[in-house]
Amino acid sequence: MADVVFLTGGARSGKSSFALKRAERYAEKAFLATAEPFDEEMAARIDKHREERGDRFETFEEPVDIDATLRVIPSSIDVVIVDCLTVWAGNLLYKLGSDEIIMNHVDRLLAVLQNPPCNVILVSNEIGMGIVPENAMARKFRDIAGTINQKVAGASTEAWLLCSGLPVKLK
Amino acid sequence: MADVVFLTGGARSGKSSFALKRAERYAEKAFLATAEPFDEEMAARIDKHREERGDRFETFEEPVDIDATLRVIPSSIDVVIVDCLTVWAGNLLYKLGSDEIIMNHVDRLLAVLQNPPCNVILVSNEIGMGIVPENAMARKFRDIAGTINQKVAGASTEAWLLCSGLPVKLK
Amino acid sequence: MADVVFLTGGARSGKSSFALKRAERYAEKAFLATAEPFDEEMAARIDKHREERGDRFETFEEPVDIDATLRVIPSSIDVVIVDCLTVWAGNLLYKLGSDEIIMNHVDRLLAVLQNPPCNVILVSNEIGMGIVPENAMARKFRDIAGTINQKVAGASTEAWLLCSGLPVKLK
Numbered sequence: 381m382a383d384v385v386f387l388t389g390g391a392r393s394g395k396s397s398f399a400l401k402r403a404e405r406y407a408e409k410a411f412l413a414t415a416e417p418f419d420e421e422m423a424a425r426i427d428k429h430r431e432e433r434g435d436r437f438e439t440f441e442e443p444v445d446i447d448a449t450l451r452v453i454p455s456s457i458d459v460v461i462v463d464c465l466t467v468w469a470g471n472l473l474y475k476l477g478s479d480e481i482i483m484n485h486v487d488r489l490l491a492v493l494q495n496p497p498c499n500v501i502l503v504s505n506e507i508g509m510g511i512v513p514e515n516a517m518a519r520k521f522r523d524i525a526g527t528i529n530q531k532v533a534g535a536s537t538e539a540w541l542l543c544s545g546l547p548v549k550l551k
Numbered sequence: 552m553a554d555v556v557f558l559t560g561g562a563r564s565g566k567s568s569f570a571l572k573r574a575e576r577y578a579e580k581a582f583l584a585t586a587e588p589f590d591e592e593m594a595a596r597i598d599k600h601r602e603e604r605g606d607r608f609e610t611f612e613e614p615v616d617i618d619a620t621l622r623v624i625p626s627s628i629d630v631v632i633v634d635c636l637t638v639w640a641g642n643l644l645y646k647l648g649s650d651e652i653i654m655n656h657v658d659r660l661l662a663v664l665q666n667p668p669c670n671v672i673l674v675s676n677e678i679g680m681g682i683v684p685e686n687a688m689a690r691k692f693r694d695i696a697g698t699i700n701q702k703v704a705g706a707s708t709e710a711w712l713l714c715s716g717l718p719v720k721l722k
Numbered sequence: 723m724a725d726v727v728f729l730t731g732g733a734r735s736g737k738s739s740f741a742l743k744r745a746e747r748y749a750e751k752a753f754l755a756t757a758e759p760f761d762e763e764m765a766a767r768i769d770k771h772r773e774e775r776g777d778r779f780e781t782f783e784e785p786v787d788i789d790a791t792l793r794v795i796p797s798s799i800d801v802v803i804v805d806c807l808t809v810w811a812g813n814l815l816y817k818l819g820s821d822e823i824i825m826n827h828v829d830r831l832l833a834v835l836q837n838p839p840c841n842v843i844l845v846s847n848e849i850g851m852g853i854v855p856e857n858a859m860a861r862k863f864r865d866i867a868g869t870i871n872q873k874v875a876g877a878s879t880e881a882w883l884l885c886s887g888l889p890v891k892l893k
Contacts, residue, residue: 388715390680390850392868421858506714508561509732510681510852511689516592518853526563530716541714543848543883544730545872546892550717559886561851677885679732681852682860687763697734701887712885721888 383459383499386533386551389542390506396429398542399461399501403437406458406499411437412449414468429463437461443471447488450497459499465532466505469525473517486528493535502536504529554630554670557704557722560713561677567600569713570632570672574608577629577670582608583620585639600634608632614642618659621668630670636703637676640696644688657699664706673707675700725801725841728875728893731884732848738771740884741803741843745779748800748841753779754791756810771805779803785813789830792839801841807874808847811867815859828870835877844878846871 385402389395403409411433417423430439438457442449446468453460462468472482493500508526513519533539539551556573560566574580582604588594601610609628613620617639624631633639643653664671679697684690704710710722727744731737745751753775759765772781780799784791788810795802804810814824835842850868855861875881881893 386715390848390868391854391864392850392872394872421861504715506561506680506851507853508563508851509677509679509848511678511684511693512562513853519592522562522853526561526715530563530565533715533717539715539717541719543892544728544846544868544875544881546875546881548719548883548890548892550714550719557886675886677732677851679734680848680850682849682855682864683733690763693733697732697886701734701736704886704888710886710888712890719890721885721890 381537382496383538384493384496384536385499385501386504386536386539387501387542388504388506388529388533388540390509393542394545395503395505395542396432396463397545398540398547399463399503400433402501403459403461408456408458409437410440410453410457410460412440412442412446412460412462414443414446414462414464414471416441416443416471443468444475444485447485447492450489450492450500453497455497457498459501461501461503463503464505465502465528466507466525469528470521473521473524482524486531490531490535493532502532504532506541552708553667554672554709555664555667555707556670556672557675557707557710558672558713559675559677559700559704559711561680564713565716566674566676566713567603567634568716569711569718570634570674571604573672574630574632579627579629580608581611581624581628581631583611583613583617583631583633585614585617585633585635585642587612587614587642614639615646615656618656618663621660621663621671624668626668628669630672631668632672632674634674635676636673636699637678637696640699641692644692644695653695657702661702661706664703673703675703677712723879724838725843725880726835726838726878727841727843728846728878728881729843729884730846730848730871730875730882732851735884736887737845737847737884738774738805739887740882740889741805741845742775744843745801745803750798750800751779752782752795752799752802754782754784754788754802754804756785756788756804756806756813758783758785758813785810786817786827789827789834792831792834792842795839797839799840801843803843803845805845806847807844807870808849808867811870812863815863815866824866828873832873832877835874844874846874848883
């Protein structure tokens, strides 16, 4: 039975470090990045994360169809870190638009997690604990990201909230 | 001894679903809604919530004087869900204004919770874990909502933080 | 072995009250305030906090070089509350600017916490669980504050997340 580990937490709460450490339990490791370097700040963040991982991970990049990428993960891989679901939620919203198509993509991820190709560690973010955003698009993003978190956490075998670098067991 | 259950969490964290499920322990159920459908988005959210509840709940609507509504809950009712305290905090702030009158309303709710008419499940929101809002009114709202959360959680017999649909026991 | 207690939580989550109560275990108490009363609202908040503490605490004020203040805490003191690290993070960002100098200050605090002059209770804030701020400076502040939280929580002997006035044990 494969592990499906869900990690959430605020900005700079230690989620990615926890994911890297949790992945040490497995031999052959892959990393599925959902972020695209659309500006310098993002490019710098992506580089910083890549540096932290070193060359211990085979890297895949896919902003939207992560279910398809997961389905073709080489069978030699023991664990894949998906980082992160919140950026993926934003990509779905900005690239797909329609609620129905977005939810189709979420359902396809859930289907893969039901029968995963290897152990999977999914990193997400808590973005719904601040003041309600004035911007309608931001509220919609918050709703989609929160819905994804609920569904993926529900489908996981283990879930953690990171807070100031320390893990709180959710499941 | 009646249960007074306090639930908090971010947007789309599963609070309302948890409340509905928690209420299944009791036979006759009521729902006290504090939101008013002041725009289409809010009306859609209210309709969605009403649909999820189905016709298993007697519904009451009261934006401000929820203590008075709780006092006249029919004696046939076993549990009432109050959803939600954060919208209520906003109503108090925008409709009453003065801190003293707002705090009087909070104290009146606490008095009802000391001797509740039936089991009560109160749904709230975490809104204070983002960046400090630039807007003074938003900061004030955050302070009032946080103060209400502390007081009601303190008066409850059971309290939970929902995170990605999963409950963390606070009390 | 001195206690190093790290407390975090959202706005109005009961952090300062928990800190004051936790400090009651010790006889001689001090309070290190990092906030400066730069406007009326802040002055009012500082006054309110000072009132809550009463005259049971010897008060020190230092916005930037808190490691230096901690090093010269009188040896008669049993516990010092540092309130708060998030305001301190803001002070470092606005007064020092350079990442390198900021991180030097953080390292100097960590060095003091390795060998503390007395028991220390450090109050911080969760500010990274809302929507990503549009403002680049706010994102940078969020990163620094989150990094400080991780480092100080990692160096502490005990850590708590406050939520609606109720503590969740992190460590």
